Every structure is written in structure tokens, then in C-alpha cells.
């Protein structure tokens with residue numbers, strides 16, 4: 001599905017934080033939750049999941065900042081430019097959720113779902129792509145939030 005398995009570089013807008021994705025995506029989809037709207041300034045964000053071992057911070061680790069919401073995954077971003085990079089625990093084995101716009105080269109991705117469509121703004125429309133649509137998070141695989 002998701003990626004070809006090629007190694008992908010990730011970086012923030014100012015270039016201070018860099019990372020390398022070494023594992024194929026295990027899942028990808030579009031999340032329409034309100035947090036994704038605020039974080040991205042758009043109606044949704046495209047997200048891919050990788051195992052923790054498949055992501056290596058290669059630069060600017062000192063600039064990484066995290067927001068830990070009361071529910072859901074911690075959100076990692078660059079403290080200098082504010083770019084949101086990924087979500088999940090860096091000190092655990094659980095998956096990380098990548099913000100796909102940060103990756104270079106642009107990976108081949110086949111989104112599999114739309115999550116949190118009940119939170120979509122009235123000015124956004126879903127494409128007629130035949131993918132499953134979930135009112136809220138996914139029941140399986142585990143929900144990104």
C-alpha cells in the first residue's frame with residue numbers, strides 16, 4: 001500500500017529538524033478531525049503510520065517540541081518554525097503517525113480511509129474515491145487522533 005519501502009527524508013519548514021523514514025508505511029489515510037484542521041490550517045491531513053523503529057531523527061533533535069493533549073497521541077513539531085512532523089511516543093515501541101507533507105521525495109501513498117468525517121467543515125467535500133468513511137476514529141487499525 002503505502003510506500004515503496006524507499007528511504008524517505010523528512011524535514012520541517014526551516015530545515016532545523018530532519019528525520020529519516022526507513023520502514024514501509026503500514027497504513028495511511030486522511031484524517032478530518034478538528035485537531036488536524038487546526039494543526040494544518042486545512043480541512044484534513046494525510047497521515048501514514050510507521051513502526052517506531054522505522055524513524056530516525058537525523059538532525060535538530062534539540063529543536064523538537066511536543067504537545068501532549070489530554071487524549072490522543074503526543075504531537076511533535078519544530079520549535080523554531082512550528083512545522084508539525086509526526087505524532088506518537090518517541091520513547092516507546094508503538095507506531096508513529098507521519099504528516100506526509102514533510103517527506104521528500106514525495107512517497108507513493110494509497111490512502112485507505114477517511115476518519116473523523118463528522119468533524120468536516122461545511123466548506124470541505126469528500127472525494128468520490130470509494131474509501132471507507134468513519135464518523136470518528138478508526139476502530140481498526142487504531143485511531144489516529
Ligand SMILES: [Zn+2]
Nearest residue numbers: 012014078081
Ligand atoms: Zn523548523
Ligand SMILES: [Zn+2]
Nearest residue numbers: 031033036145
Ligand atoms: Zn486528525
